[in-house]
Amino acid sequence: MKQFLVDWIRGFDWRKILPGAVVWVMYVVLYFIFISALGMFVAMFLGKFDMTKEQIAHSIPIIGQFMIFYSPPSGNHYFMLVSTAILTSSAWLFSTRLKMCTSSILRRKMFFGFVVLTGAVVYNVFASNFLKPITYDKVMLLDTFVTGNNRKYVHVGALHLLGTTLIMIPEIITYMFLNWLLGAYRQDKVIQDWFADYKFEWKYLARFGEEMAMKFPDITLALEALSRVPIVMMGVTRQLGTFLIGPPGSGKTSLKILKVVRQDLEHMQKMINAFPQLVKQYGLNTPEFLKELGKHLIGMVVIEPSKDLCDKSYSLAKEHGIPDKLIVYLDPSNRDTPGINTMIGPIEQVAETITAVLDGMSEVSNEFFRQACRTVLKQYIYLLKFLKKNECTLLDLDQMYQDPRFTKNMVEEVRGKVPEQEEIKRMPRDMQIYWMLVSRTIRWFDNDGLEEEKDREGMLQKFTSGEYKGQIKIKDKQTEFTRQTRNLLADLITNPYLARILTGKNAVDLDKLMAKGGILLCNTDNGLLGNVSDAFGKLVLMSVQNAVFRRKGDEDTRPLIAVDVDEFYDYMNAPFLKLAGQGRKYKIAIMVACQSLSQFKVKFDEAFVDAMIGTIRNYIVYGGVGQYDAKKLVPIFGTHVVEEVSIRENYTPESAANPSFSYGQTITREEKELVTEDEIMFNKFKFSYIRLVIEGSTAKAVKGEGDFVDMGNSKKWKKALKPAAVKEFMRYWQDDDDIVYTFDMNWIDSSGEFVDPNTKDPSADLEMQIQNGRLAPIFEEMEKPEDYMDRFVSLSLSETKDEMDVTVLVDVERIREDEIEKEPLPRASQIAYGKRVPGETRTVEGENTKTMKKSEDSLPHAPSKSESPSIQVQEMKSTPVTKIEQSPSNDVVNFSSLFGSIQSKAPVPQVNKPEVNEIVNDQKEIEADVLQVQEEPAIPEPVVMDKKQRRLEHLKDVGIDASSKNFLKQVFKITKDTE
Incomplete structure (x- = not known):
């Protein structure tokens, strides 16, 4: 219970609560003083200067209970007067520091009017009591002096009224003063502005009453x-x-x-x-x-x-x-x-930063040369960032200016990454914009940036030695215009002290x-x-x-x-x-x-x-x-x-006829x-x-x-830090897995809308965004390393060979669970753009060359209760020749997720030779039906079903009836009973 109270007390924001509490306590006390003084004033008006607290409470049943500071009017009120003056002044001055009291002019008037009214009542009670001996008492003495027949001319009530009027002189003066003060406020704009803005300042109050005090770092x-x-x-x-x-x-x-x-x-x-x-x-x-x-x-x-x-x-x-x-x-x-490394960041920001800095260093006054330098520099930075992203440095930028052949190689490397136009059209809008910028940059280098160096006879010049031996020499078309930028970059890089920072590890x-x-x-x-x-x-x-x-x-x-x-x-x-x-x-x-x-x-x-x-x-x-x-x-x-x-x-002087002043x-x-x-x-x-x-x-x-x-x-500053807090904060600060503060540079150098790659939402993955945004269900070709286990090996069946060991084929296709790790879907930077799969041929129709592709997707072999193998037929490239030759392919994608991922290790079923022929025939039969299958993200199904049922559901979704083909019946072991 004790700890609960301690925590409860600590939970209050005392900096915010205490000033308001102090001011409200002051005004509550002033309220009781006001009620008490008002009761004393009533007793004086009634002529009962010795009325006690019990008598006034009996006379005024309800209000009298709150007159806790009441004392007989004839008593000594010096302490009450002084304490009230201090309290009223403090209450109003402190209230000018609280927003709840100064948020509007009306509130200011209410708080100010209450303290003025309380002070006036207490002052008048004191002043009237002070005047009583020389006014009221003297008048009432006349009643004792009048005797005999003169009594009928003097009535005690008249004397009481006259004495009461005389002791009310302070009230009349107070009323006149307040009326004058109100008139001056209404007529004088300076007083109004002062009253609306006044705030009491005192060095000992520090930041008393400020609601925003230390709410933010002041x-x-x-x-x-x-x-x-x-x-x-x-x-x-x-x-x-x-x-x-x-x-x-x-x-x-x-x-x-x-x-x-x-x-x-x-x-x-x-x-x-x-x-x-x-x-x-x-x-x-x-x-x-x-x-x-x-x-x-x-x-x-x-x-x-x-x-x-x-x-x-x-x-x-x-x-x-x-x-x-x-x-x-x-x-x-x-x-x-x-x-x-000042080259880290989105492309457009880095380009603008470097351009602005070098432009500021430049002393070129000709606007044409200045704009030429800016244009060329931005194109160089764009190309560099497209290729190396955040791994580039100012040294790379300087080398691009100094070595045109190096720059040309970069252009060609970026060109090789640009996908086909049809592929770009199926990408999300942001990626279309990205590749548009890449293409524009390459086009600028082709048209205005670089060109092959030729001799007088028009023959291309090649390097005869060095790292570029055998390559064509390249020259920079913009050399004359960018000399200033080249020199400025050299100044930054060649300064030995600045090189410590710009070339050091970021x-x-x-x-x-x-x-x-x-x-x-x-x-x-x-x-x-x-x-x-x-x-x-x-x-x-x-x-x-x-x-x-x-x-x-x-x-x-x-x-x-x-x-x-x-x-x-x-x-x-x-x-x-x-x-x-x-x-x-x-x-x-x-x-x-x-x-x-x-x-x-x-x-x-x-x-x-x-x-x-x-x-x-x-x-x-x-x-x-x-x-x-x-x-x-x-x-x-x-x-x-x-x-x-x-x-x-x-x-006028006194000597004048009519002196005046x-x-x-x-x-x-x-x-x-x-x-x-x-x-x-x-x-x-x-x-x-x-x-x-x-x-x-x-x-x-x-x-x-x-x-x-x-x-x-x-020593005092060091002691202010708590070691345990430092340890926990540093653990949080060093946790680079929490990348909420970073921006995605994997595919586009722009901060854009943040996508957390650690999220479990499949739509957050870039590759799935690409697939979901496609207009046609065409699979991507992904670049996979040779040792990557989760990829297809080309599967080709020859019509001329009747005998074939399908077991070997299945062994190649099968991926064991202990040899593969579950990895996230590949990012766009893994896409192999501009590459052809070995085995594809081109047919010429008139002047147009078209690439003929033919994709076939096989279905997994029939799994039993104790085994679940999956036979997957890869994309095959057809030729005009009837003979189909087997050719390996390293640049194709594993789309086994279409029928569900392999979850367990299972023995490979033995397949007889007749079954092979039947498989080949069935493949030809379903070739017209199964043309394109769109890969869907592997999102867990809410309804639990076995692998066989799940694969059948996948086939049903793409419009294939498994019971209509002998091949599919054999694969899934569909009998009349199961139908």
């Missing part, structure tokens, strides 16, 4: 310069993008980015510690689990041109206890640095980082890389952008990833605005730092700067920026209303910028102007004071 940027209240950027706000602007030495790295990294590492610690509980409560990878994990920060990317930030971030990660396997540090100065799995977490630190080291530093950083940043757009899930299930980029101008690219604009959808917290906005105006144009300002919504600006930045930023920091009082005095005062209100250009440019060190988005609305800028990261709490 970060503290600075302290408000005047109130010393922490300036917090909420996790939801971070997804809208943050821009740090400040000249060198202004503290962008030391005051902000490093502090953000430190806090994000703490958020990663919280995620790892919470992971086991989430798995236990919801189950791994369930929708509820993914939704809860989506509230955490699981990964971080830091890119910068110097070594400082990455080195310090790496040290902080180690001090926070983050496992080494989660950290990848790309450092050109480290000879053991891990590598990154250690960066961006899709895994986006789905399961991790840290990527990239130091582009300007000192070592020189002019290719920017290109390297741009490659990494655009690869990150592409990985972001490949993220699976939605806004609720995607965890948060932080991307921090210092000296962002060096790596800026136009597509970045798309990422900044959609960061909220893909749960990316982007923070970029630059020295000045004018840099982007020089590189791009004024419209681009305006678009960037409109896309990125959070700004942190340090002093020292130029006038261009100040003019751009002043309007977006907001305005405020300034009151100006002007006094006018007119007088007049005085006038005029108040004017004017809306001005909250921050001036001078205040931005000459802001002091450690101070910045910060504009954030708060609860979906853009707030006005505030002045913040930054503080440095405390680098001395490493």
Whole structure:
């Protein structure tokens, strides 16, 4: 029971419940004070200043029971007055921090009106009691002074009414004050705006009452310069993008980015510690689990041109206890640095990334040459990705430019994989598009890319030595236009420090980082890389952008990833605005730092700067920026209303005939910028102007004071991680069998709709999608290795040979269960395209050459109760000659699944020679009926039946009556009784 209560208490979200509970307790207490003060006021009005609590409860039966703070009106009420003043002020100020009290103007008015009314009643009770000795008591003394015949002129009721009126003076004053306050609110727009937006801030309250507090990974940027209240950027706000602007030495790295990294590492610690509980409560990878994990920060990317930030971030990660396997540090100065392959990803994304980077490095101003370079580069990348998919590197791309014969061989290899047009038409739509792109790429190389090299006489030139000996020499038609691209690629590859990363073993799995977490630190080291530093950083940043757009899930299930980029101008690219604009959808917290906005105006144009300002919504600006930045930023920091009082005095000297003096005062209100250009440019060190988005609305800028990261709490940070949680999380992180975060690159380089190959749904398999999407029931030809056991061996029966050992034939056809493993259906990459089966012939009709094929499918031999062999006749190629020769075929498919898979090992039945002849004759008889049989996916039948019955059902489905042919009767042992 004790443990149940503990778990029950822990199940509450106290951060969300406690502020509301505190405010409601305050208002409940104020309600009892209000009722009690109202009872005291009634007693005073009745003139019973000594009425006790029991008497008032008897006079007002129901309401009197709630007057727990009631005391006789004539008593001392100083404590009640002070405590009520404190409680009413606190209750309303705290309520301004709760959304339930401020979600509408009406709610604000209700809570404010109640505390004002309660305070007014208590104040009036105290004030009236204070005035009683000098008003009510003095008037009532008149009753003792009047005697004799004058008594008829003075009535005690009149005296009581007069005394009561005098003690009601505070109530009259209060009414007039509240009426004036209400009128001022209705007439003054400034007061209305203040009342609608006011939120009480106090440094000791921290984040009291904020419903979104720590719901997502929040970060503290600075302290408000005047109130010393922490300036917090909420996790939801971070997804809208943050821009740090400040000249060198202004503290962008030391005051902000490093502090953000430190806090994000703490958020990663919280995620790892919470992971086991989430798995236990919801189950791994369930929708509820993914939704809860989506509230955490699981990964971080830091890119910068110097070594400082990455080195310090790496040290902080180690001090926070983050496992080494989660950290990848790309450092050109480290000879053991891990590598990154920027050619990984969907074709179109990789092509756009490499093209944009090299185009940015290019100094060619002629638009024709620029477009030619882009076109050729994209075609080369498409060809490379078609052939090698994610196994290609920049070295392969460079070799394609340097060696046209190598490129030509790639073209021919890809050409050999292209299937026949009729086959393509039967494929799903996506695969048709894929092969269309392949064909277009090959056509471009044939027409505009490569050509054979000839001498003056028109004879083809061949290599006389080397690896291409005997092959025709190839030349690149686009050499003159692509010289710039060739040189830029060479610059990237030949830099010895950058080659450590670009040619090393790939250690960066961006899709895994986006789905399961991790840290990527990239130091582009300007000192070592020189002019290719920017290109390297741009490659990494655009690869990150592409990985972001490949993220699976939605806004609720995607965890948060932080991307921090210092000296962002060096790596800026136009597509970045798309990422900044959609960061909220893909749960990316982007923070970029630059020295000045004018840099982007020089590189791009004024419209681009305006678009960037409109896309990125959070700004942190340090002093020292130029006038261009100040003019751009002043309007977006907001305005405020300034009151100006002007006094006018007119007088005439006393020596004048009619001396006079007049005085006038005029108040004017004017809306001005909250921050001036001078205040931005000459802001002091450690101070910045910060504009954030708060609860979906853009707030006005505030002045913040930054503080440095405390680098001395490493022991505390390490202790924050739970060893058991780290162990369980790393087991989940290293499980590569869970490929929910990857995209299928087996047949088409596009993320598309995710298909989990581990699913038990047969329709998820690509090969079955191809078969289900065919228009005609024609079997595929699959390429199988020689040692692959589950394949057919050509079965040919010669008419000239009367004697034949069918036992040997059956032994070849039979596949024993202990020699074959159940494997999934082959993928499209296993399809043998453009290959002919030995034995096929071609007949010429006019000018058209057609391939004549003839397929025959035999049926399994008759199984008995104790044996279940299956004799399968392969596809046979017919010739005009009547004699059929046996020819082996290695490129055919096993379609035994048509009659059910072989489940058990059984002895081979002996077949007599007459039976062989009967089989051959029966085959000829059913040849016209059994022309094409469509292979169906092996989906388990819901009704349990034996193998014989199941095979008969298969034949029935394709329109074959087993009882109508002698051959089939013999195979299935169908008798008159069974018919």
